[in-house]
Amino acid sequence: MSERTLSGTGVTPLSGVGTVVWYDQDVELDEPPAPEDVDTAAEQARFENAVATAREELQTERERTAEKVGESEAEIFDAHLQFLNDPQITDAVEESIDEGLPAEHATREGFQQGIEQLAAAGGRMAERTDDLRDIRDRLVRILADAERIDLSALPEGTVLLAEMLTPSDTAQLDPETVAGFATAEGGRTSHAAIFARSIGIPAVVGVGDDLLGVEADETVVVDGEAGDVIVDPSAETRERASERRDVEIRSDRVETADGKEIEVAANVGTLAELEGAVAQGADAIGLFRTEFLFLDREAPPDEDEQVDTYVEALDAFPEGRVVVRTLDVGGDKPIPYIEADEEDNPFLGMRGIRRSLGPDAELFETQIRALLRAGAVGDGDLAVMFPLVATVGEVEQALDVVEDVAGDLESEGVDYAMPELGVMIETPAAVFVGDALAERLDFFSIGTNDLAQYVMAASRQNEHVADLHDPSDPAVLRAIDRAVEAAHDGDIWIGMCGEMAGDPDLTELLIGLGLDELSMSAVTIPDVKANVVDVSTADARTLAETALRAATKDEVRAALSEET
Amino acid sequence: MMERTVTIVPEAGLHARPASKFVETANQFEAELQIATEDEEPVNARSMLGVSSLGVEHGEEVRLIADGDDAEAALDALEKVLTTPESEYDE
Numbered sequence: 001m002s003e004r005t006l007s008g009t010g011v012t013p014l015s016g017v018g019t020v021v022w023y024d025q026d027v028e029l030d031e032p033p034a035p036e037d038v039d040t041a042a043e044q045a046r047f048e049n050a051v052a053t054a055r056e057e058l059q060t061e062r063e064r065t066a067e068k069v070g071e072s073e074a075e076i077f078d079a080h081l082q083f084l085n086d087p088q089i090t091d092a093v094e095e096s097i098d099e100g101l102p103a104e105h106a107t108r109e110g111f112q113q114g115i116e117q118l119a120a121a122g123g124r125m126a127e128r129t130d131d132l133r134d135i136r137d138r139l140v141r142i143l144a145d146a147e148r149i150d151l152s153a154l155p156e157g158t159v160l161l162a163e164m165l166t167p168s169d170t171a172q173l174d175p176e177t178v179a180g181f182a183t184a185e186g187g188r189t190s191h192a193a194i195f196a197r198s199i200g201i202p203a204v205v206g207v208g209d210d211l212l213g214v215e216a217d218e219t220v221v222v223d224g225e226a227g228d229v230i231v232d233p234s235a236e237t238r239e240r241a242s243e244r245r246d247v248e249i250r251s252d253r254v255e256t257a258d259g260k261e262i263e264v265a266a267n268v269g270t271l272a273e274l275e276g277a278v279a280q281g282a283d284a285i286g287l288f289r290t291e292f293l294f295l296d297r298e299a300p301p302d303e304d305e306q307v308d309t310y311v312e313a314l315d316a317f318p319e320g321r322v323v324v325r326t327l328d329v330g331g332d333k334p335i336p337y338i339e340a341d342e343e344d345n346p347f348l349g350m351r352g353i354r355r356s357l358g359p360d361a362e363l364f365e366t367q368i369r370a371l372l373r374a375g376a377v378g379d380g381d382l383a384v385m386f387p388l389v390a391t392v393g394e395v396e397q398a399l400d401v402v403e404d405v406a407g408d409l410e411s412e413g414v415d416y417a418m419p420e421l422g423v424m425i426e427t428p429a430a431v432f433v434g435d436a437l438a439e440r441l442d443f444f445s446i447g448t449n450d451l452a453q454y455v456m457a458a459s460r461q462n463e464h465v466a467d468l469h470d471p472s473d474p475a476v477l478r479a480i481d482r483a484v485e486a487a488h489d490g491d492i493w494i495g496m497c498g499e500m501a502g503d504p505d506l507t508e509l510l511i512g513l514g515l516d517e518l519s520m521s522a523v524t525i526p527d528v529k530a531n532v533v534d535v536s537t538a539d540a541r542t543l544a545e546t547a548l549r550a551a552t553k554d555e556v557r558a559a560l561s562e563e564t
Numbered sequence: 565m566m567e568r569t570v571t572i573v574p575e576a577g578l579h580a581r582p583a584s585k586f587v588e589t590a591n592q593f594e595a596e597l598q599i600a601t602e603d604e605e606p607v608n609a610r611s612m613l614g615v616s617s618l619g620v621e622h623g624e625e626v627r628l629i630a631d632g633d634d635a636e637a638a639l640d641a642l643e644k645v646l647t648t649p650e651s652e653y654d655e
Contacts, residue, residue, distance in 0.1 A: 079612075082587055088611035114613045121617040128616065299575060304651055 003233045006214075008182065008207035010227030011193035012523055013502070015241040016202035017221045017233065018159035018179030020214055023169070027137070027146045029108070035100020047093060047103040050142045054084055057138065065171045076166075079128070083135050089114045104143040111136035134166065154178055159220050161211060170195040180204075180222030182229045184211045194272045196224070200280070200523045204229050247526040251281040256535045262511060264529050265320075265519035267497055271309060274316040277522045281529060284320035284380075286445065286519020287497035288313055290327055290367070294335055300363055306370035307377070314378020321381045323445060323497075323519075325424065326367055327360065328352050328387040338363075347453065352388025352424075357397050368405045375417035383420035385445055390429040392436045399440065424497075425483045426450035434483050438490025445519070446483055448498025452476045471500040472557070474550045477513070481548055484514040495519055507531040509560065512544030565631045568639050571623065574650045578620035586645050587612050595632025597642070601625075609642065 032038075058077050066074035083089065093110030097103060115129045115136075141148060151172035154160065160173070160181040170192045173181070180202035186192055187206055196203035202224040214220065214231055221230040221241040230237055255261045265286030266277035277285060293301045293309060301309075313322050329335060330343075330351025339359060343349040356364035368384075375382035386398050402421065409416040422443035425431060427450075438444070448471040453460050455476050458468035470476070480496075487494035495517030500506060502520025504527040510518060511532070518528060546559040574582040590597045590609040597609035599618065606629055607614030620626055626646070630638050 079584065082584055082612045085591075086611045086613050087608050088614045117613060117617050121619050132613075302651060 003237060004231040006207050006210045006229040006231065008204040008211075008227050008229065009187060009193075010224040011203045011205055012196050012200060012224040013521055014180075014200060014202040014523060015221060015223045015225065016159065016178075016180035017219065017238050017241040018157040019155075020161055020216050020218045020220055021149065021154060021158045022216050023149055023151070023160055023162035023165070027104075027140050027144045029104055029140070029144065032102055032105045038097075038100045038102055040097055040100070043097045043101075043103045043106070044094060046143060047097060047107065047139075050103065050107075050139050051084060051090070053142050054135070054138050055081065057142075058084065061171075076131070079131050080135055083114075083132055086114070089132075104140050107136060107139045107143065111139075159222055161214060161220075163212075165192040173199075173201060175199050175201050180224070182207055182211060182220075182222055184208055194270055197273060197276055197522065199276065247530050249279070249281045249526045250529055251278075253283050254529045254532045256511060256532060256537050256540075258536050258538070260511070260537050262515075262532045263321075263495070263517040264525055264532065265323075265495070265497075265517055266522045266525060267519050268313075268522070271312055273522065274313060277525075278316060280522040280525040282317075282320075282522060282525055284317055284517075284519075285313060285322040286495055286501075286517055288322055288324045290324060291329060294327060294329070294338075294363075297336075299337055300366070303366050303370045303373075306367060307374045310371055310374035310382070311378040314374060314380040314382060316380070318379035321383055321420075322378075323383040323385055323422070323443075323495075324371060324419075325385050325387055326353075326356060326371075327363060329355065329360075347459070352426075353386045353394050353398060354388065356386070357394060357401075361401075365401060365405060368402055369409065371419060372402070372405060372409060372416035373414060375419045376415040381420070382417070383422060383443065385422040385424055385443070387424045387447075388426055388450070389423040389437070390427045392433055392440070395423060395437055395440055422492075424450075425494075427454050428479060431479045431483050431486075434486025435490060438486050438492050441492060443492050444483060444487045444494040445517075446480060446494065446496040446498065446515075448476070448480075448496060448500040451479060451498070452500075455479050470553060471498065472506065472509075472547075472560075473553050474548070474556055477509075477547055477550075477556065480513055481544070488514060493517065502528065504528055504531050505560065508535050508540045509543055509547055511535050511537060512540030512542070512547075514544075565629065566635045566639060567630075568628045568643060569625055570628060570643050570646045571625050572620055573622070573647045575622050576650060577622045577624070578618060578626070578646070579616060581650060582645065583612065583616050586642065587615055589641050589645050590638070592641070593630075593632070593634050593638035595630045595635040595638045597638055598629040599642075600627045600629065 058081050062074050062077035089110055092113050093106050096106035096109045111132055115132050118129045151169055154177055156177045157179050159179050162183050164183050164185040178201055182204045183192060184207055193205050202222045204222055204224055204227050207229055218231055221233045221237055253261060263283050265284040266282035267287040268274055268277055268285055269289040270292045310324060330346045371384050389395055406416060420442040422441050422445060423437060424447045425444050426447040449460060452469050452471040456468045456473060458465040460469055484494050493516040496515050497519040501518040502524035507528050543559060547556045550556045550559060572578060576582055587610060598606035599609045599615060600606035601618055601620060604618055628639055628642050
């Protein structure tokens with residue numbers, strides 16, 4: 001038997017191996033008895049009791065989710081509670097019981113009408129059918145007295161498989177015993193994915209129907225980095241996956257063995273991830289992506305909603321910095337209220353700061369207003385950076401917008417604070433004019449994923465050129481070195497917020513290159529912090545110089561492996 | 565039986581938070597409460613399903629129908645929900 005790989009979307013850069021337990025909420029019902037054999041009054045009472053039990057369950061799960069995941073995730077249960085009390089649905093169920101159906105069958109029938117009604121309403125309403133299905137399945141399970149797997153007491157080494165997991169399901173998982181989970185549905189921003197990241201469980205979502213073919217008790221590897229579920233893994237694959245990390249989480253700031261402080265920060269893309277960042281010991285937020293505020297909705301968030309969001313992030317790091325990146329979208333991430341033409345080559349087209357200074361100028365101004373206001377309220381120190389900058393002119397225009405907004409707020413008598421202002425270093429152009437950019441800004445942050453893509457002219461998405469798209473290629477390393485030099489010559493700090501920053505094998509090299517801050521997925525923070533304290537900056541500089549002299553990636557690798 | 569015609573103020577229309585607030589408010593009264601649009605049959609104002617499937621958007625008119633002792637107070641409260649912008653909701 002050889003191993004079989006199913007592909008999905010990896011959500012945590014962790015792997016785990018374990019035994020499959022299926023989480024299956026579907027309950028098989030027997031054929032209903034003849035209507036005359038049904039005790040209508042007794043069935044009505046059973047239905048009422050089931051509703052009461054469901055309400056208690058939902059309230060408990062709501063509290064647990066609010067505590068462990070976040071208030072905004074918990075709000076989904078308020079909608080469930082409201083549908084549970086919905087007279088239109090309960091009337092339909094009670095009618096079906098009166099016609100002679102047992103309570104569980106009547107529940108299926110009564111909810112079916114509601115589901116069809118919502119589906120027919122289309123658009124946003126159709127999405128709520130999932131809520132109705134959830135409540136229906138809950139009631140049927142209670143009525144059928146079906147066993148539900150206790151997710152908080154899974155045997156050690158379980159890999160949980162499910163079609164999908166709700167926030168309350170994931171909130172029950174214990175990272176000490178659960179080796180990982182995989183779901184057929186869901187994306188990187190699904191509740192389950194966010195939760196997995198925040199507590200550090202290996203997870204793959206969106207595997208599709210292939211996942212349903214995996215049997216209970218099979219051994220699988222969940223590779224959250226590659227996004228793979230590997231069934232019947234070879235001994236080698238298994239061993240690689242089970243190298244459990246045994247690293248201490250430390251929330252204090254770290255410095256190298258010879259006393260250079262390195263800020264180790266987290267990249268986050270939703271508010272829910274802030275908690276995970278704190279839990280993994282992040283000193284700061286080095287990249288706060290704001291796209292989540294704008295995606296999956298019909299109208300842009302207004303200024304007040306944005307202020308609240310940024311203040312929440314700042315309050316999570318009272319002693320630290322929160323670097324917010326302004327809206328970074330392009331033709332590849334469609335948003336209903338943003339007009340973006342389809343482009344042949346979206347990564348070289350209208351995206352990032354180019355949109356903010358062009359078609360999205362109004363959104364940009366609102367976002368800057370919200371940021372300046374939030375900076376005056378939130379506890380932490382706000383920094384704001386612009387994505388995909390290629391020219392000094394773009395920076396000057398963006399800074400003009402910030403000045404104008406500050407002037408408006410001043411004359412309106414609204415409290416605001418000027419944040420640190422910086423840019424992402426993602427284009428070779430920004431590297432080459434780094435000295436001129438540094439004169440105008442407070443900091444740089446290198447986005448290595450895009451920088452590698454643009455330096456190497458190799459798409460991140462195309463597997464045929466994946467080998468070229470490597471941030472440790474000497475060409476990319478030299479670009480990084482040049483950006484660091486420009487920053488330090490201009491007396492500003494420079495960080496890195498690409499995936500490269502979170503690779504523990506590269507910590508020494510990055511310190512040697514002179515980075516002041518490293519920002520990464522929260523789960524890799526403990527490993528990187530543990531490595532920082534062992535680094536001597538002199539040795540690190542020697543390593544960096546060797547790597548910078550390298551002609552090929554292999555020579556870079558050789559230099560790295562000599563060190564360790 | 566009392567009736568009142570109201571124009572929807574929240575930007576989101578009668579969906580999501582405004583809908584949920586509306587149903588919540590209806591549940592605080594004893595009177596029989598219904599909501600109707602021009603083209604649709606009146607639905608129970610306490611039904612999230614009924615209210616949301618009306619698909620009422622910002623700027624549209626709806627008819628509120630109340631029958632019971634506290635009908636007037638209920639209409640006042642429901643009207644307030646429908647005419648308050650979402651940004652002014654108390655948390």
